[in-house]
Amino acid sequence: MRRCFDLARLGAGQVSPNPMVGAVLVHNGRIIGEGWHQKYGEAHAEVNCLRSVAPENRAFIPHSTLYCSLEPCFHHGKTPPCVDLILQHKIPALVVANTDPNPLVSGKGLEKLKAAGVNVKSAVLEEEGLWLNRFFFSWITRKKPYVILKWAQSLDGFLGKTGERTPVSEAASIRLVHKWRSETDAILVGTNTAVIDNPRLDTRFYFGKKPLRVVFDTHGKIPSNYHLLDDSVETWVYGPKRLGIFIKTQFFPQENQSVAIPSMLDNLAKNNHATLMVEGGARVLQQFLDGNEWDEIRLLQNNRRLGSGIPAPSLPANAIPVTSFGIGNDRVEIFRRSTTC
Numbered sequence: 001m002r003r004c005f006d007l008a009r010l011g012a013g014q015v016s017p018n019p020m021v022g023a024v025l026v027h028n029g030r031i032i033g034e035g036w037h038q039k040y041g042e043a044h045a046e047v048n049c050l051r052s053v054a055p056e057n058r059a060f061i062p063h064s065t066l067y068c069s070l071e072p073c074f075h076h077g078k079t080p081p082c083v084d085l086i087l088q089h090k091i092p093a094l095v096v097a098n099t100d101p102n103p104l105v106s107g108k109g110l111e112k113l114k115a116a117g118v119n120v121k122s123a124v125l126e127e128e129g130l131w132l133n134r135f136f137f138s139w140i141t142r143k144k145p146y147v148i149l150k151w152a153q154s155l156d157g158f159l160g161k162t163g164e165r166t167p168v169s170e171a172a173s174i175r176l177v178h179k180w181r182s183e184t185d186a187i188l189v190g191t192n193t194a195v196i197d198n199p200r201l202d203t204r205f206y207f208g209k210k211p212l213r214v215v216f217d218t219h220g221k222i223p224s225n226y227h228l229l230d231d232s233v234e235t236w237v238y239g240p241k242r243l244g245i246f247i248k249t250q251f252f253p254q255e256n257q258s259v260a261i262p263s264m265l266d267n268l269a270k271n272n273h274a275t276l277m278v279e280g281g282a283r284v285l286q287q288f289l290d291g292n293e294w295d296e297i298r299l300l301q302n303n304r305r306l307g308s309g310i311p312a313p314s315l316p317a318n319a320i321p322v323t324s325f326g327i328g329n330d331r332v333e334i335f336r337r338s339t340t341c
Helices: 002-009 045-051 055-063 082-088 108-115 126-132 134-142 171-182 191-197 257-270 282-290
Strands: 022-027 030-036 065-070 093-098 119-121 146-153 158-160 186-189 212-216 235-238 249-251 275-278 296-302 319-327 330-337
Touching (some): 002 022, 002 030, 002 045, 002 126, 022 045, 022 055, 030 045, 030 055, 045 065, 045 082, 065 126, 082 108, 093 108, 108 119, 126 134, 134 146, 146 158, 171 296, 171 319, 171 330, 191 212, 212 257, 235 257
Parallel strands (some): 065 093, 093 119, 146 275, 146 296, 186 212, 186 275, 212 235, 235 249
Antiparallel strands (some): 022 030, 022 065, 296 330
């Protein structure tokens, strides 16, 4: 099953709002096929797994066990049901980590397979599977994107110097952040960050998709020649419409930023954006924390001190540590939100 998870992660950033799924076909302890969901709207993991079986091994398919990180689909969507494919190939046994929470599936696939005589085992490494597809599960069950708050701070707890661009993280961490961006559907910053840093919010230091850019600019302070208004990629601006021709940029007039947050989250969900990464600044991050509109925090801490500046947000009481690791002179700490606090 962990091999399924490894394969599933290869689809990160390419399959949203669908889940990441990996599949492995095993005959007598030997893997004879494996695959993953590679791109939204294209073949699912089970299809790619069976396609990968070499001609000399195809006779073993009806005598093998199929491992899937998620319940095979039961309904006709952009592709045919994978449940029917399993029955068509007469695969006798299936092992899955998680049941698909999509109401169109939700255990129906497993029940159909059991009724047809397939030996089904579920909930194998279930918690790991839930964490793997936490973006998808949030989008399906709560009808809202999974919100990641990300910030970098100095050892003495500052985001940067007041009123000036202050790089805190080192090159390796910046590349990691661009990897994170490539795996999310949308990135958000507030007015002050946009004005002071003039960010591109792109993935130029890592390969992958270009996520939707979202910026709060309720009073139209961002200079018209800044990157976020260059119309180079899809961008949502919560603020007054600007003069000029915009093809990829939409404006949503908002006078109150706190009101804009729930409206923006609703818009993201309705437009199939299952993940949002909030990259600052301090005021925006604090508004998401105060409203408990967050699911995960990714904190990068450098080992140098700034002495003064903009204080970083405090970790909320309901933040549960998940993992931490070093990267150069930075320390990365990841937290998830407790649902019991």
